[in-house]
Amino acid sequence: MTQEVYSICFMCTVRCPIRVLVDNDDVTWIEGNPHVPGIDGALCAKGSAGLALLHDTERPQHPMIRTGDRGAGQWRQASWDEALDYVADKLKAVVAQYGPQSVVFGERTNLNTHISKTFMKALGSPNHFTHDALCKGSVNTACRSLTGYVDPQIGIDYGNTKHIILYGRNIFESLEIKAINNLMKARSKGAKITYIDPRYTVTASKADRYWQIRPGTDLALNYALINVILNEELLDMAFAVRWIKDHRQELAALKEFVKSYTPEWAEKETGIPAKEIIELAREASAVKPAVIFHFGYRGAHHPNEIYLRRSILILNALMGSLEAPGGLFFKKGLKAVGRQDVGKYVDQDFPKITVPRFDGSGGSRFPIADASHGNPQMLAHAILHEDPYPIKALFINRFEPLQSIADSNNTRRALEKLDLIVAIDINFSEIAWMSDVILPESTYLERGDSIQVVSGLKPQLYRRQPAVSPRYDTKPGWWILKELARRLDIGHYFPYETIEDIWNFQLAPVGVKLSDFDKKGFVTLAEEPIWWDREKGIKFNTPSGKFEITSALMENAGFPSFIPYEPLPAPPPGQFRLLVGRTATHTHVSTQNNLYLNEVCPENELWINTAQAQKLGIKPGDLVEVKSAVGSGRLRAKVTDFIHPEAVFMLHGFGKTVPAQTRVYRKGADDSALQENISDMVGGSPAYDHTLVQVRPLA
Ligand SMILES: Nc1nc2c(c(=O)[nH]1)N[C@H]1C(S)=C(S)[C@@H](COP(=O)(O)OP(=O)(O)OC[C@H]3O[C@@H](n4cnc5c(=O)[nH]c(N)nc54)[C@H](O)[C@@H]3O)O[C@H]1N2
Ligand SMILES: Nc1nc2c(c(=O)[nH]1)N[C@H]1C(S)=C(S)[C@@H](COP(=O)(O)OP(=O)(O)OC[C@H]3O[C@@H](n4cnc5c(=O)[nH]c(N)nc54)[C@H](O)[C@@H]3O)O[C@H]1N2
Ligand code: SF4
Ligand SMILES: [Mo]
Numbered sequence: 001m002t003q004e005v006y007s008i009c010f011m012c013t014v015r016c017p018i019r020v021l022v023d024n025d026d027v028t029w030i031e032g033n034p035h036v037p038g039i040d041g042a043l044c045a046k047g048s049a050g051l052a053l054l055h056d057t058e059r060p061q062h063p064m065i066r067t068g069d070r071g072a073g074q075w076r077q078a079s080w081d082e083a084l085d086y087v088a089d090k091l092k093a094v095v096a097q098y099g100p101q102s103v104v105f106g107e108r109t110n111l112n113t114h115i116s117k118t119f120m121k122a123l124g125s126p127n128h129f130t131h132d133a134l135c136k137g138s139v140n141t142a143c144r145s146l147t148g149y150v151d152p153q154i155g156i157d158y159g160n161t162k163h164i165i166l167y168g169r170n171i172f173e174s175l176e177i178k179a180i181n182n183l184m185k186a187r188s189k190g191a192k193i194t195y196i197d198p199r200y201t202v203t204a205s206k207a208d209r210y211w212q213i214r215p216g217t218d219l220a221l222n223y224a225l226i227n228v229i230l231n232e233e234l235l236d237m238a239f240a241v242r243w244i245k246d247h248r249q250e251l252a253a254l255k256e257f258v259k260s261y262t263p264e265w266a267e268k269e270t271g272i273p274a275k276e277i278i279e280l281a282r283e284a285s286a287v288k289p290a291v292i293f294h295f296g297y298r299g300a301h302h303p304n305e306i307y308l309r310r311s312i313l314i315l316n317a318l319m320g321s322l323e324a325p326g327g328l329f330f331k332k333g334l335k336a337v338g339r340q341d342v343g344k345y346v347d348q349d350f351p352k353i354t355v356p357r358f359d360g361s362g363g364s365r366f367p368i369a370d371a372s373h374g375n376p377q378m379l380a381h382a383i384l385h386e387d388p389y390p391i392k393a394l395f396i397n398r399f400e401p402l403q404s405i406a407d408s409n410n411t412r413r414a415l416e417k418l419d420l421i422v423a424i425d426i427n428f429s430e431i432a433w434m435s436d437v438i439l440p441e442s443t444y445l446e447r448g449d450s451i452q453v454v455s456g457l458k459p460q461l462y463r464r465q466p467a468v469s470p471r472y473d474t475k476p477g478w479w480i481l482k483e484l485a486r487r488l489d490i491g492h493y494f495p496y497e498t499i500e501d502i503w504n505f506q507l508a509p510v511g512v513k514l515s516d517f518d519k520k521g522f523v524t525l526a527e528e529p530i531w532w533d534r535e536k537g538i539k540f541n542t543p544s545g546k547f548e549i550t551s552a553l554m555e556n557a558g559f560p561s562f563i564p565y566e567p568l569p570a571p572p573p574g575q576f577r578l579l580v581g582r583t584a585t586h587t588h589v590s591t592q593n594n595l596y597l598n599e600v601c602p603e604n605e606l607w608i609n610t611a612q613a614q615k616l617g618i619k620p621g622d623l624v625e626v627k628s629a630v631g632s633g634r635l636r637a638k639v640t641d642f643i644h645p646e647a648v649f650m651l652h653g654f655g656k657t658v659p660a661q662t663r664v665y666r667k668g669a670d671d672s673a674l675q676e677n678i679s680d681m682v683g684g685s686p687a688y689d690h691t692l693v694q695v696r697p698l699a
Contacts, residue, residue, distance in 0.1 A: 001023075002021050002022065002023050002028070003021070003022040003023075004019060004020075004021060004022075005019070005020045005021075005022055005465060005466075005467040006018070006019055006020075006033060006463070006465070006517065006520065006521020006522070007019075007020055007444070007445075007463070007464050007465050007466075007467055007521070008111075008444070008449075008452060008462055008463070008464040009030075009043070009047045009050065009444065010443075010444030010464070011044075011046040011047050011049060011050050011053070011444075011587060011590075011591065012046055012587040012588075012590075013108060013109070013110070014175075014176045014177070015111075015452065015462075016032055016033075016039060016043065016044075016047060016176075016177045016178070017032065017033035017036045017039055017462055017521055017522060018030055018031065018032060018033055018043065018047065019031050019032070019033050019034065019041075019521065020445065020467040022467050022468055025468050025469055026468060027050075027051055027054055027445055027467055027468055030043060030047060030048060030050050030051065030445075031043050032047070032177060033520070033521050033522070035520040035521065035522070036178075036520075036521075036522065038159070038177075038178035038181050038182050039177055039178055039181070040181060042177050042181060043177070044175060044177060044584065045584060045585045045596075045597065045600065046584075046585065046586070046587055046591055046594075046597060047177075048596070049591065049594050049595075049596040049597045050443075050444070050445060051596075052594050052595040052596045052597070053426070053443055053445075053591075053594055054443055054445050054446070054468070054471060055471065056593075056594070056595065058428065058593060058660060058661060058662060058663070059426055059427055059428065059440070059472075060425065060426070060427070060428060060432065060438050060440035060472075060474075061440065061472035061473060061474070062077050062078070062440065062472060062473040062474075063077070063078045063079065063080055063082070063083035063084075063437070063438065063439055063440065063473070064076070064077060064078060064083075064437065064438040064440075065078045065082075065083060065086055065436070065437055066435070066436045066437070070415075070416060070421075070434055070436075071433055071434045073433060073658075073659060073660065075438075078437075080473070080475065080483070083437055083439060084439075084480075084483050084484055084487060085487065086437060087420070087422050087437050087439075087484060088484060088487035088488055090393070090419065090420045090436070091103065091393060091420065091484075091488065092488065093419075094392045094393045094419050094420060095123070097392075098389075098390050098392050099124075099355075099389075100123050100124035100125040101124075101125050101126060101127060101353075101355040101358070101389060102125075102389065102390050102391055102392040102393060103120070103123060103125045103127065103391075103392070103393045103394075103395070104125070104127040104128075104129070104358060104379070104391055104393070104394050104395070105119065105120050105125070105127065105128045105129070105394075105395040105396075105397070106128075106129050106130075106376055106379070106394070106395070106396050106397070106399050106401060107128075107129075107130060107131075107396070107397040107398050107399050108130065108131045108397075108398045108399045109130040109131065109132060109373070110397075110398055110449070110477075111449040111450040111451070111452055111464065112449055112450050112477050112478050112481075113130065114344035114345055114346040114347075114450065115345055115346075115450070115477070115478050115481055115482075115494070116128060116397060116477075116481060117346040118345040118346045118348070118481075118493050118494065119481045119484070119485060119490075119493075121346065121350040121353070121493075122350060122485060122490035122493040123488065123490065124351060124353055125353070125355075126353045126355055126356065126357045126358075127357060127358045127359075127374075127391075128374070129359065129361075129373065129374030129375070129376045129379075130373045130374065130376075130399075131373075131376065131399055131404065132370065132373035132374075133361075133369060133370070133373055133374065133375045133376060133377065133684045133685060133686070134376060134377065134404055134405065134685070134686060135297060135298070136151060136297045136298070136685065137369055137370065137373070137375065137680070137683055137684030137685040137686075138301075138305040138306045138309050138680045138682075138683025138684055138685040139151045139295050139296065139297065139309050139683075139685075140369075140370050140373075140683075140684070141306055141309075141368055141369060141370065141553075141682065141683040141684055142295070142306050142309030142310045142312075142313060142683060143295070143309075143313065144368075144370070144553060145306075145310060145368075145548070145551035145553045145554050145561075146310060146313050146314070146317070146542075146547055146548055146549070146551060147313070147322070147330075147540055147541065147542065147547060148540055148541025148542040148543075149330060149541050150370065151295065152331075153330060153331050153455065154295075154328055154329070154330060154331065155328065155329045155330070155331045155455075155456055155457065156179070156292055156294065156328055156329075157292075157324075157325055157326050157327060157328070157329055157457075158179050158180075158182035158183040158186055158292075159182035159183075159185050159186055160186060160290060160325045160326035161183075161186050161191050161290055161291065161292050161326040161327070162186075162190070162191050162192070162287035162290040162291060162326055163191060163192040163193075163194070163283060163284055163287050163290070163291045163292070164183065164186075164191065164192070164193055164194070164291070164292040164294060165194045165196070165280070165284065165291075165292065165293045165294065165315075166193065166194065166195050166196065166197075166203060166207075166294050166296070167196050167197075167218050167293075167294065167296045167299055167300060167308075167312065168196065168197045168218075168296060168298070168299015168300050168581075169203075169294045169296045169297065169299060170197065170201045170202070170203045170299070170581060170582070171183065171203050171294075172201075172202045172203045172206055172584070173201055173202045173203065173581075173582060173583055173584045174297075174298070174581065174582040174584075175584055186326075187206075192208045192209070192283070193206060193207040193208055193209075194207060194208065194209040194210075194211075194280060195207035195209070195210050195211070196210075196211045196213050196218065196221070197210075197211075197212070197213065197299065198212060198213055198214065198215045198579060198643060198644035198646070198647045198649075199212075199579065199581075199607065199642060199643045199644070199647070199649050200212065200642035200643070201581075202584070209276075209280070211270075211272045211276070212271070212644055213270050213271060213272060213644075214269065214270050214271045214644060214646060215300075215568070215577045215579060215644060215646055215647045215689065216300065216302050216568035216577065216689065216690075217269050217270040217271075217567075217568060218270075218300050218308050219304070219307055219308045219311060219565055220261065220265075220266045220269040220270050220565050220567075221266055221269075221270050221272060221277065222308065222311035222312065222315060223258050223261035223266065223311065223565055224258075224261050224262060224263045224265065224266030224274075224277050225277060225280065225281050225315060226254065226258045226261075226311065226314065226315065226318065227258040227259070227261050227262055227263070228263060228277065228278050228281035228282075229281050229285065229315075229318050230251065230254065230255040230258065230318075231255070232281070232282070232285075234281055234282065234284075234285035234318075235251075235285070235318040235319070235320075236288050236289055236318065236319055236320025236321075238320070239289070239317070239320030239322075239534070240317070240318070240320070242534075242535065243317070243322070243538060243540070243546055243547050244317060244546060244547050244549060245542070245544045245546035245547065245548050245549070245550075246550075250549040250550060253550075254314075254549060257562055261565060262274070263275075263277040263278050269565075269567060271644075284315075284319060285319065287326075288319040288320055288321060289319055289320040289321040289322075289324035289325075289326070289327050290321070290324065290325060290326025290327060291316075291319050291321050291326070291327060292316070292321060292326070292327055292328065293312045293313075293315040293316050293319070293321075294312070295309055295312050295313055296309070296312065298581065298582075298688070299581075299689070300689060301680075301685055301686065301687050301688040301689045301690065302568065302680070302687050302689060302690050303678055303679065303680050303681075303687045303690060304563065304566070304680065305680040305683050305685050305687065306680055306682045306683030307562070307563055309683065310551075310561075314549060316328055317547050317549075322538070322547065323531060323532050323534055323538050324534065325531070329457060329531065330532065330538070330539070331455035331456050331457075331459075332455060332456065332457065332458075332459055332526070332530045333453065333455040333459055334453065334455075334459055334510060334525065336459065336526075336530055337459055337525045337526050337530075339509075339510050339511060339525060340509040340510060340511075341453075341509065341510070342451055342453055342461075342506040342507065342509065342510055343505045343506045343507075343508060343509055344506070345493065345494065345495075345505075348493060350493075355389070356388060357371060357374060358378065358379075358382045358388065358389070358391055359374050359375040359376070359377075359378035359379070359382065360375070360378065360388075361373070361374045361375040361378075361684070364388075365378065365681070366679075366681060366684050367557045367558075368553055368554065368557045368559070368682065368684075369683070369684030370684065375679070375684055376401065376404075376405055377405055377406065377677055377679055377686045379391075379394075379401060379405060379411065379414065380405070380407070380410045380411045380413070380414035380415075380677070381414075381677075383414035383415070383417055383418065384410075384413065384414045384417065391418070392418060392419045392420065393418060393419060393420040393421075393422075394415070394418055394420070394421050394422070395422050395424070396421070396422070396423045396424065396425070396431050396435070397423075397424040397425075397441075397477060398424065398425070398441075398477075399431075400429050400430060400431055400588075400589045400590075401415075401431055402415075402429075402430035402431050402434065402672070403429075403430055403588075403589040403652075403653065403656075403670060403672045404588065404589060404672065405672065405677070405686075406672055406675035406676060406677040406678075406686050406688060406691075407630045407631070407672070407673075407675060407676060407677040408430075408631070408670065408672040408673045409630060409631050409673060410630065410677065412434070415434055420436055421434060421435040421436050421437075422435055422436065422437045422439065423435040423437070423438050423439070424439045424440075424441050424477055424480060425438065425439075425440065425441065426440065426441050426442075426443050426474075427590065427593065427661070428658050428660040428661055429589070429590075429658070430656065430657060430658060432658075433657075433658040433660070439475075439480050440472065440473075440474040440475075441474055441475065441476065441477050441480070442466075442470045442474040442475060442476055443474075444464060445466070445467045445468060446466055446467070446468055446469065446470040446471065446474065447464075447466050447470075447476040447499075448463070448464055448465045448466050448476070448499035448502075448503075449464040449476070449477075449478070449499070450478070450502055450503075450506060451463055451503055451506045451507060452464070457526075457529035457530055457531070458524055458525070458526040458527075458528075458529055458530070459524075459525045459526060460522055460523060460524050460525065461507075461510070461512060461517075461522060461523045461525070462517075462521065462522045463503065463517045463521070463522070465499075466499075476499070478496075478499070478502060481494070482494040482496065500514070512525075549561065554682070559682050570646055571646055571692050572692075574616070574694055574695075575692045575693065575694055576608075576612070576646060576647055576648040576692065576693055576694075576695060577646055577647045577648075577689060577690070577691070577692060577693075578626070578628065578647075578648060578649075578650070578671070578674055578675065578689070578691045578692070578693045579647050579648070579649045579689050580649065580650055580651070580652045580671040580675075580688060580689070581649065581651065581652065582651065582652060582653075583601055583651055585597050585600045585601045586601055586651070586653055587653075588652060588653055589652065589653040590653075591653075592653050592654060592656065592661075592663075592664040592667075593656070593661035593662075593663045593664040595663070598663045598664060601651075602663070602664070602667060603635070603636075603654055603664075603667035603668035604635055604650045604651035604653075604654040604655075604667075604668035604669065605635055605636050605637065605638040605650070605651075605668070606624055606626060606635050606636070606637050606638060606648050606649070606650050606669070606695065607638045607640055607642070607643045607648060607649040607650070608624075608637055608638070608639055608640070608643065608648050608695065609639075609640070609641065609643050609644065609645040609647075610639055610640060610641050611645060612645050613637060613639040616695060616696065616697060617697055618637045618639065618695070618697045619637070619639065620637060620638065620639040621636055621637065622636065622637045622697050622698075623635070623636055623637075623697070623698045624636070624637045624695050624696065624697055624698060625695070625696050625697075625698055626648070626650075626669060626674060626693050626694070626695050627674075627693060627694045627695075627696075628674040628675070628676065628691050628692065628693045628694075629676055629691075629692075630673075630674070630675075630676050630677075631673035631674050632673070632674070633655055633668075633669025633670055633673055633674060634669060634698065635650065635654075635655075635668045635669040636668075637697075648693065648695060650668075650669060650671055651668075651671075652671050652672075653670075653671075654667055654668030654669060654670060655667070655668050655669040655670030655671075655673065656670070671688075674691060674693060675688055675691045676690070676691045678690055678691075
């Protein structure tokens with residue numbers, strides 16, 4: 001008989017709710033949860049390819065202990081007891097000699113992050129980091145500097161917008177199902193899309209206005225937009241008076257600051273006609289506050305990124321589009337509906353940790369970056385230079401330091417120095433292949449995870465539950481960490497045996513029962529959307545309780561709230577800015593070897609402008625070498641007018657070196673081997689789009 005299991009997709013970290021059909025302990029069908037508005041049964045290509053992941057024979061099938069040199073691919077099969085004893089013994093030796101701070105734990109934020117953090121706190125190390133800074137650290141800091149909230153606490157009301165402006169937010173390829181379903185609904189009601197990117201993407205093809213901006217010049221565009229809005233008095237004055245701190249002085253100072261940044265000036269910098277910049281300002285203002293200037297995630301990463309993200313958020317404030325239908329809103333959590341938060345093991349009492357973090361996050365190096373996530377781009381530096389102290393052991397869970405941190409050759413050199421590398425993974429990733437022990441996790445279809453709280457206009461709870469039993473000798477991450485903790489005599493911080501124990505512990509304070517999830521796979525805690533009163537009730541979380549154009553967070557740390565525009569020099573002849581991004585059919589670096597997805601997109605290509613390719617003698621499909629100051633790669637050329645002449649582009653996540661991933665082995669090039677490890681030291685993001693590369697045809 002067919003069973004129906006409601007769960008949560010994990011082919012990427014968007015975590016769409018799913019319904020899985022199961023026959024004889026095998027998955028026969030996966031679809032979006034039809035009960036969830038905005039999902040309406042939809043699933044993306046990656047979500048459907050969960051079936052191929054489940055049955056993949058090219059994933060680790062049992063614990064493995066390295067027998068040959070690091071990265072040589074020589075392993076012996078081990079039982080869980082043996083592998084965990086091995087890790088615990090090594091870890092004890094490292095801690096005894098170098099102290100607990102010499103252990104670093106890196107992971108992609110996931111539902112069990114409260115358990116991983118518990119592990120590190122119990123061990124006595126401050127060095128847990130997540131991927132966050134690599135994804136959107138400067139967005140996080142920009143949001144905090146102006147509103148007091150981090151970006152995950154700010155929602156976007158796609159469904160009711162009348163105009164959305166996207167700066168390299170390639171939303172129809174780098175997608176989230178709910179967001180694009182809602183945006184398509186808004187579009188059918190007449191909403192406009194303006195898309196800005198040096199590269200013509202699928203999103204560009206759906207936009208009403210597309211600007212092929214010169215790479216790295218979005219800040220010039222925004223200063224000019226602010227100039228027009230203030231000079232033509234296009235702003236939402238009622239909102240400004242009520243919610244912008246010291247609005248009179250701040251708006252006057254802002255007007256003065258942008259005085260020389262006219263649309264005509266911006267045209268020279270960006271390549272966008274002045275007339276069109278003025279038109280956008282007027283069009284956006286005409287539908288305010290139902291307008292969204294999307295703060296973006298990954299487009300335009302340069303060392304001054306924080307100022308770009310801040311300028312985007314300031315445009316929203318000028319349009320009054322904060323806590324406005326069709327604009328941005330502040331997400332409401334469990335407290336907003338009078339409930340307590342879900343239980344988290346990390347909220348227990350731990351011995352105090354006084355050593356600083358290894359990455360200088362929230363401290364000496366990145367004073368205002370979000371230290372609850374850290375700055376993983378410092379990993380190689382900290383290991384190689386023992387700065388601020390020796391790092392000797394690395395735990396990696398659901399994260400790929402060898403492809404997700406810029407300058408992977410340097411990361412590889414640093415990892416060589418470690419006494420212990422442990423990878424909890426579902427694939428033979430680059431890091432798994434380089435580790436000493438692989439602890440294979442069961443896939444999301446074979447395991448349950450901690451409860452997911454989805455804050456928003458209506459706070460909701462979701463649950464990932466196992467749809468089928470594990471195909472191989474794999475275990476859930478929460479089990480692995482508990483078993484390891486037990487061997488390190490810190491097991492009492494992990495008071496659970498089963499996933500049901502975890503769920504019950506988490507739900508007890510909320511007053512929700514497990515059976516409440518049975519009918520539809522989720523629990524909604526509000527009947528109607530919760531909006532704060534725009535007159536009286538917006539709870540900005542800044543020191544002033546208002547939107548802070550001059551930011552206390554930035555100024556108190558010695559950073560100016562604004563910087564004069566500094567032109568990004570055009571690349572010298574024969575060189576290009578290397579831009580990177582995602583495709584709809586792959587997740588970052590995880591799915592390239594997936595049987596189905598590999599068939600759709602088996603390798604990456606180098607997008608290069610037609611005129612530039614001609615100058616270099618490159619024809620479509622030619623093999624080219626791309627070289628930066630730190631690395632090189634080879635891939636085929638895609639010669640196209642759809643990219644700005646100053647830039648080249650490649651998809652992230654290819655150029656893999658692990659032979660066990662046979663479908664993708666050595667296909668295409670790895671962007672992380674080319675990118676220089678440069679950061680926005682204020683915001684915290686790496687400047688992934690800043691590197692210059694040379695391109696030459698290979699005979
Ligand atoms: N299919 C799929 N969807 C995903 C993901 C995935 O892995 N696969 N990952 C999810 C995650 S974690 C994230 S962070 C988001 C990322 O979503 P996006 O932020 O939309 O990220 P990218 O795909 O990296 O696209 C970045 C775009 O920015 C452009 N760009 C580069 N430089 C500039 C510039 O100077 N100015 C402008 N205006 N544009 C520029 C690039 O050409 C590229 O098209 O996607 C999410 N959705
Ligand atoms: N060079 C470069 N670096 C980047 C980016 C870029 O465009 N270029 N993009 C940045 C962005 S936006 C982001 S969000 C980050 C993402 O960085 P990552 O989180 O590193 O990337 P992912 O591909 O999401 O996942 C990485 C690892 O998780 C493993 N994995 C997948 N599912 C599971 C699971 O269920 N359990 C376990 N244990 N492991 C699992 C995969 O096998 C893979 O090894 O990268 C950032 N870094
Ligand atoms: S966007 Fe696709 S892969 Fe990501 S969680 Fe949703 S369905 Fe799964
Ligand atoms: Mo991301």
